[in-house]
Amino acid sequence: MPARKSKSQARELLFGDLWEFDPAPESAPAHIDERYRLFINGKYVAPKSRKYFDTISPRNGRKLSEIAEANEADVDAAYSAAAKAFPKWSALPGKERGKYLFRIARLLQDRSREFAVAETLDGGKPIKESRDFDLPMAAAHFFYHAGWADKLDFVAPGRTLKPLGVVGQVIPWNFPLLMLAWKLAPALATGNTVVIKPAETTSVTALKFASILQDAGLPPGVVNFVTGAGETGAAVVNHPTAAKIAFTGSTGVGKLIQRSLAGTGKRLTLELGGKAANIVFEDAPIDQAVEGIINGIFFNQGHVCCAGSRLLVQENIATDFIARLKRRLAVLRVGDPLDKNTDVGAINSKEQLGKIRELVDAGIAQGAEIHQPSCKLPRKGFYFPPTLFTGVSQSQRIAREEIFGPVLSVLTFRTPDEAVEKANNTCYGLSAGVWTDKGSRILNMASSLKAGVVWANTYNKFDPSSPFGGYKESGFGREGGKHGLLDYAQLD
C-alpha cells in the first residue's frame, strides 16, 4: 500500500534554548591607545584645538578611547602638508608609488586580526564580518590599486591620467577601514595627496592605520588624518586647497556638500544613500534567496548604503517566502559583536539607534505589520532586533526613507514590469537584487533597473575591480575598477 501523503506540513524541529551556544569571544588584542592624536605630515600631533572627544564602544556603551578634535587650523595644517607633499609624490614614477601601496596592503594583512578586533570594538560590527570581510577587502583594495599606479597610460585610450592635486575625503562609520581603503587607494595610485576625515564615531582604526603608513615609509604629508564631527568635515570640504572632494555618507549631507562647492571649481564625487529593492521571482532558488535577502538587509546591522531594504517578492510565493524569512530571522544570533557566533552586532551609536526606532515607530503608526523574533538583547550597549515589516505600501516612510538599520520592508508584485516600476519608484538608485533561475530575465531586469549595481542571485558582493556607485540621489562617480581611477584623475 502506497504511503499516504500527509496533508499537514512537516513539523519544525524547535530546540528553543536547549542547545545554547557557549560564548566565543575573540580574544586577540586590539592594541587601542587611551588617546589618539591627529596624523599630519607623517606624525601624530596634538590638535591645535587642544580638544579631545570620547569614542564609545556601541558593544557596551563604554568609553573606548579619546580622539583629537581637529579645528580649522588643524585642517589647514593637514592641507599644507598634503600640498607640500604633492609635487614629489605625483612626480614619483608610477611603479615606485605602486610599491608603497603594495607594502601597505601587505602590512594591513599582517595586522588584520588586530584591526578586525579594533573595528568591532569601535564600530559594533560582528567580528566575523570585520575579520572575514572588512579587513581582507580593505587589503585587497590597496593591492589592486597598487598595480594600477604604473599603468595609468592604459586606462583611457588616447589619453593619460594626471593627478588632480590634494584631495579631501570624508568617510562614513559603517565600514570605517574599508571606506578608507576605497578612498585612499585610487587617490594615491593616481598620484594625489590626501586629507581624510573618518566618521566621528569610528576614528580608531583610521588612526591605527596611520601607523601602517609610517611602517610602510610613506612620505610625510601624502596622507593626513583629521578627526572630528561635522565642523571638521565642513573645514575639510571647504578648504581652498582641495582640488576634489570625495564623500560617502547620507544624501542629506551630500546635497549640502554639493551646494557648498558650487562655483568653487572643485571636483566632487558622492556615494550617498539607498533604498534598494531585492526582487524575488517565483522561479528563484528559494533557499538561496532567503539567505540572500537576510544577508542583504542584516549584513552589518543594515548599516549599508546598498542594503536590500525593500524586499519585492512575487505575490504567488509571498506567503511561503515570508514564513521562511521569519524562520530564518528567529535563528539569527544577535548580541556581543566580539562573539564569533554573532550574526547581528551592535548598532553603531546611540543616535543611530534613535533614528532606527523613530522610523520603525512610523512604520507601525502608518499601518505596516511588524515582526521581530524574540531574542535577548544585551542590557548594555546599543542593540536592535532584526525586524521585518509586511503589508507595506509604497508611500509609507519605511518604504521610502533609508533606515540604515536591520529593518526589512516587504512588498509584493505580480509581473516583471510591476517589479521594475516599484523598484525604480525611489529617489535613490544605488543597488538592486534580482533572484530568478532565468539568465535572460536577470539581464532584462538588470537593464531596466535604475541602479548602479545589480546583483543577480547574490547580494552585497564587492570587489576592488568592480565599480560601485549610484544613480539619481544616490550620488555620482564610481569607486573601484578603471571607472574609479578616472574619478581621481584628469585626462591629459
Add this chain to the structure above:
Amino acid sequence: MSLTITKTPKCYVGGKFIRSESGRIYPIHRSNGEFFANIPLCTRKDLRNAVEAAAKAGSGWAARSPYNRAQILYRLAEMIEARRSEMQDALKLHGASTKDASTEVQATLDRIVHFAGWADKFEQILGSVNPVASSHFNFTITEPVGIVGILAPEDSPLLALMTLVLPAITAGNSVIAMVSKGAPYPAILLGEMLATSDLPGGVVNLLTGDRADTLPTFASHEHLRALSAVADAAEAKVLQEGAAESVKKVVLHDPDTDWFSDSHDSPYGIRSLTEAKTVWHPIGN
C-alpha cells in the same frame, strides 16, 4: 516682382515647431541693421514642457540599437550637407564671413559623422568586464543618464551647440538646449534639419531666448539628470547650487573653449553624460 515669403522662426520641441507659450518674442536683425525676424523668447514653462517632451521620447531613443542611432546621426549629417548653403547663410546672417561660415558648417558635419561612428563603439571603450574574485560574470556598462540640459554659448552658434548635443544623444540621452541668444537662426534651421533626419521627435529640443529666464529652472528641474553648460562663474554657481537639490551632474565648459579643436572628438564627453551600471551575474549550473 513679388514680395518674399519670410519664414516665422519657431523653436523645435517634441518634434513640433512651436512659439513660446508666453507669446513673447525678440527681434533679430541682419548685420546691416535691417530687420530679419522675431524669435521666440522662451520661458521656464517652455522649458518644463520641453522636459515632458524629452521624457516621452527618451526611453524609445535609449532603447534603439547603437547601430540604429549611428545611422540616424549620419542621416542628420546628410540633411545638413544637402542644405549647406542655407546653413552658411544662417551663420552669415549673424555676421560670419563666407569663409568662417563654410568652416563652421564643415566642422559641424565632421563632428556629427565622428559621433555617428561612436554610437556603436563607445561602450567598448567606456565599459569593462571586471575580473572579480568570486564566481560571477561581472561587467560594467554605460547607460544614458536620461534628460540632459544644455546651455550653448553665444559664439559658434552651430558648432558649439552640436558639440554639446552630440555626446549626449550618442549615449542615448534626450536633450533640451538653450541656444545662442544673439545668433539663434542657425539653431532654428537646425531644428528643421533634425525634423527630417529620422531622429525621433523630442530627443533634441531647442529653445531660444534669454538664458537668464530659464537658468534657475535648468538648475533645479529634477527630471534633468545632467547639465552640460557653457557658463560664466556666476551662472556656474547658480547651476551647481540648484543641481544639488536633486544631486545632478553638472559638466561645465569654459566660455573660451575652442570649439574647432579635435579634443572634442573623443568618447570622454559621452562618459560624463552616462551612468555606469555594474552587474553581477552568477556562474553555476
